[in-house]
Structure formats: C-alpha cells, structure tokens
Amino acid sequence: MVVIAAAGEVDLSSSPQLREAILKSVPNAGGTLAVDLSGVSYMDSSGVATLVEGLKSIGAKKAAFCLLAPSGSVLKVLQLSRLDSVFDIRDAL
C-alpha cells in the first residue's frame, strides 16, 4: 500500500503536482493507493479530474484506490460532480 498525503488548496495551479504524485505512485502501490485528503481545505474540478485519473490508472492494475478523510468542501465538489459514489471514501485506513 502507498499513501499520498495532499495538503492545502487543490486547484488548476496545484492539481498538476497532485497528478504527478499519484501517477508516480501507481506502479508501486501494491494492492492499494490511498490519497489522504485530510489536509486539503479546498478542491475544484481539476483536482477531482486528477483523482479520476488516479482511480482509472490504478483500476487498470486491478488495485484499489481510496480517499481518506476528505473535508466538507472536498466532499461537496465530489457530490456536485456526482462522483461521491464512485470513489471509496474512508474516514481512516
């Protein structure tokens, strides 16, 4: 398992860094890649698109992808995108 901890605000200016971190971790993730979102105070759809890309990349390797402890504002953008049911969202590992 690999856990990536994201922090701060994830928008168009910062989502490329998250994308790079996730995609770099995919080959080493083993059975699960988890993205800890507890430190993320804001996310827009560019961040959500990054998570979708991670989910699809890890899914192609038949491994699991989960989101840990998203804040209310992160949950809100997932809900508005109708993607809250697509992701495995957990309070903790």
Place this chain on the structure above:
Amino acid sequence: MEVLSDPKLLKSVRGVVRGFAESHALSDEKAMEVVLAVDEACTNAMRHAYGSNPGRKLWLSLRSTEDGIEIVLRDDGTPASSERVKQKEVVAPDLETLKPGGLGVQILYEVFDEVDFVPGPGSGNCITMRLRRPDGA
C-alpha cells in the same frame, strides 16, 4: 474586476467571491458552492478560451439584483462550442464511462438558478450566473 488568466490568481479570486457571497447572507454551504462555481468558470476560461496562456485578461463582475445576486465573467478568447457549455443530464458514472474532464460546466448549472453562456460575436465568451435568494424577496 480585471484578472489575468494565471491559475495562481484563482486563490485571490476565490477570496473576493467569498467576501461577496458572505456579505449577501448566503448560508456557509451556498457561499462555498458559489466560490467553487466561479472558480470553475474562471478555470474554464483559462484552459479553454485562452489555451492556458497566463497573460490574457478576464473580467469578473459581482452585483446584487432585486432578488439575489448576479455574477458575470467575460473573456476575449476562443468562443466555447454550444456542445461544451450545454447543460447535460448529470448521472453518477461508472468506472468504464468515467472521464477526467468536463465537470466544471456542470457544477455551474448545479449551483446557480440561471446560467447563460453567450459566445462573443467575433471572439470571447460571456457567462452570466444568477442566484435567487431562498426567500424570493
């Protein structure tokens, strides 16, 4: 206000919109949604109208109306196709059909009561987003 199409400035734009939303007595949740939706509109213009060129200009106006608020975002970049900006039926996708892009425009429709996309006659786009106060006053 005039803003450069630099993604690093989105945080400042969000701060201005948050202050405007809070001064209009929106609930915390609705204010958060409005901030997100305006961020999405700006992001869309930066990426698609200006092709991620950070040196172009966006014009954002925020104003009160008789029954709520109106936010207008203009750019002078490439006009969006009607297909890209139309409201689509939003359903929860499965992993097979899931695509990373195209989420921002639909968030605008989810958050605001009215969203009008008007491509410029030659170049540019104008998005008008209106939200009525819940009491309808």
